[in-house]
Amino acid sequence: MAVTDAQDVLRDVNPAYEKLTGYRKHEVIGMPIMFNHSGAEDEDTVRRMRDRLAANGVWEGQFWLRNRAGEAFSEKVLRRIFVDPGSGERGILTVSLDLGGSEEEKRLMLWQAHHDTLTKLPNRNLFQERFTRVVMNLKSDGHGVVLAIDLDNFKIINDSQGAAKGDQLLTQVAFRIATAAAKNDTVARLAGDHFAVLI
Known part of the structure; x- marks a missing residue:
């Protein structure tokens, strides 16, 4: 108490x-x-x-x-x-x-608190933790890269095809981004159709 x-x-x-x-x-x-x-x-x-x-x-x-x-x-x-x-x-x-x-x-429970339930990618919280860690280490490494990715006109697909189809698309996009990323990169779903890659 x-x-x-x-x-x-x-x-x-x-x-x-x-x-x-x-x-x-x-x-x-x-x-x-x-x-x-x-x-x-x-x-x-x-x-x-x-x-x-x-x-x-x-x-x-x-x-x-x-x-x-x-x-x-x-x-x-x-x-x-x-x-x-x-x-x-x-x-x-x-x-x-x-x-x-x-x-x-x-x-x-800790995994669930740090990952997106739909795509299983790291969520905004885990991304921010890792981003902060990278920024703190910039003096030794010298550089860092963040890629911001969002889907154009995703709302149209969601509205016309339904939420289930929209979820399928998000899952497929998440898989493709994660597959293309390097092993040590962090691929995260920040919200909705917004993704980010920390390199």
């Missing part, structure tokens, strides 16, 4: 939080609650969570975090806005459950 203020800054955590994350209470007080977010969910997902919480006063979902050792883990989260009866200040109560599971289940 964790308690944050209206700006989502940690104000209190319980022993279960310390055990789950490996962080001690005094280390995290004053930190943003998402300080140990794994990056599996993109910024839009986090923004939508906060928008729904603000609009409805409650939000429930799943997030990937990293513990003190850097290991990713998944947790089911229930967040609820509350008002302190003494001060009248608003805060957010966060209750979470470690989804745990076997090592195989954890590997599967």
Whole structure:
């Protein structure tokens, strides 16, 4: 369990939080609650969570975090806005459950968090992680290339032939790009009919 203020800054955590994350209470007080977010969910997902919480006063979902050792883990989260009866200040109560599971289940969930379900290619999150890594190493390597690919008039095919045909086309395009790419390249589906290759 964790308690944050209206700006989502940690104000209190319980022993279960310390055990789950490996962080001690005094280390995290004053930190943003998402300080140990794994990056599996993109910024839009986090923004939508906060928008729904603000609009409805409650939000429930799943997030990937990293513990003190850097290991990713998944947790089911229930967040609820509350008002302190003494001060009248608003805060957010966060209750979470470690989804745990076997090592195989954890590997599967981590894979699903980083790959597109339709094409099985890396998704935007994994692409951004690898892109950031390449940029950080540019001083030693000296160069990097990103190819951006999208399909012209894909919406026409989707509208006239149906979503199933559109999915077939996207899968075939993904296969052809991946086949043409080098072994160490990252081919990703960023969204819709948008693909990218990190060379």
